[in-house]
Amino acid sequence: MATRRDVLKTGAALSLAATPLATALAAGAPTLALARFVFDVRFAESGAMAEQVKRLGVALSPVADDLMTLWYDELDLAWREKPMALAGVTLEDAFFVLETFALDRGMHVVYRGEHGLVENGRIKHRVAGPAPLVERLSPLPAAWEGALANALTECPLGSPPTARAELETDGAALSLRDAPLYSWIIAPRAAVTSRVEA
Numbered sequence: 001m002a003t004r005r006d007v008l009k010t011g012a013a014l015s016l017a018a019t020p021l022a023t024a025l026a027a028g029a030p031t032l033a034l035a036r037f038v039f040d041v042r043f044a045e046s047g048a049m050a051e052q053v054k055r056l057g058v059a060l061s062p063v064a065d066d067l068m069t070l071w072y073d074e075l076d077l078a079w080r081e082k083p084m085a086l087a088g089v090t091l092e093d094a095f096f097v098l099e100t101f102a103l104d105r106g107m108h109v110v111y112r113g114e115h116g117l118v119e120n121g122r123i124k125h126r127v128a129g130p131a132p133l134v135e136r137l138s139p140l141p142a143a144w145e146g147a148l149a150n151a152l153t154e155c156p157l158g159s160p161p162t163a164r165a166e167l168e169t170d171g172a173a174l175s176l177r178d179a180p181l182y183s184w185i186i187a188p189r190a191a192v193t194s195r196v197e198a
Helices: 002-029 046-054 069-080 092-104 132-135 144-151
Strands: 034-040 059-063 085-090 107-115 120-131 162-170 181-188
Touching: 034 046, 034 069, 034 092, 046 059, 046 085, 046 144, 046 181, 059 069, 059 085, 069 092, 085 092, 085 107, 092 107, 092 181, 107 144, 120 132, 132 144, 132 162, 144 181
Parallel strands: 034 059, 034 085
Antiparallel strands: 085 181, 107 120, 107 181, 120 162
16 A cells, blocks of 8 residues: 555656656647738848748738738738737837737737847846747847747747746847837737736
8 A cells, every 4th residue: 555655756756757748848839820020120120030030931011100001901801800820029009009909809919028228238128928938038149139039939829827037138239219129929819828918
C-alpha cells in the first residue's frame, strides 16, 4: 500500500519530468495567423518592422494620416465575412480607431506595446500581452524592431496567461516623431481569449 510520502515523491518526480515536455509543447504550440500588418509609413521604426513581417509572409497595409481607405476598402468588408487577425505599429490615434472598429466585429486587442521617444539615448518600451510573447522580448535587443516583428508573428493561440514588461533599448535617431509608437495585435475572441487593457 502506498503511503502519503510515496504519493508526494511520485508527484514531484512526475512534475519534474513533465517540465521539459511542457517546454517542448509550448515551443511547438500553434500561433495566430496574421492576415495583414498595418504600419505607419511616416516612421523608420514602423517601416523596419514592416520589412521583417513581409519577409515572414504577412501582407502589408501601409497607412499615414487616414485609415478610412483601409477600413472601407479592406477591413470592414473582410471582417463582415470573417474576423481576421492583424497586427501593426502606428500612432495611438490609428490604433484607437482600429481597436474600436474591431470591438464592433467581435475582436479585441490581445497585445499592445508603447514605444516611447528617445530620451537620454534610450527608448522605453512598455509591452503587455500573452506571456510567451512578452517573455520572448525580454531582453529586447538593440535591433528591437526586427525582434518585435518576429514576436508579433508568433502570438500563441488559446488562453495564455498575460504578462507586462518595461524594457529599454538604445535609441537611434531613425525618425523624427513627437509621439510614441504603438505596436498591437487585434484578434478574434475565439482565437486568443486573453485580452489586454490599456
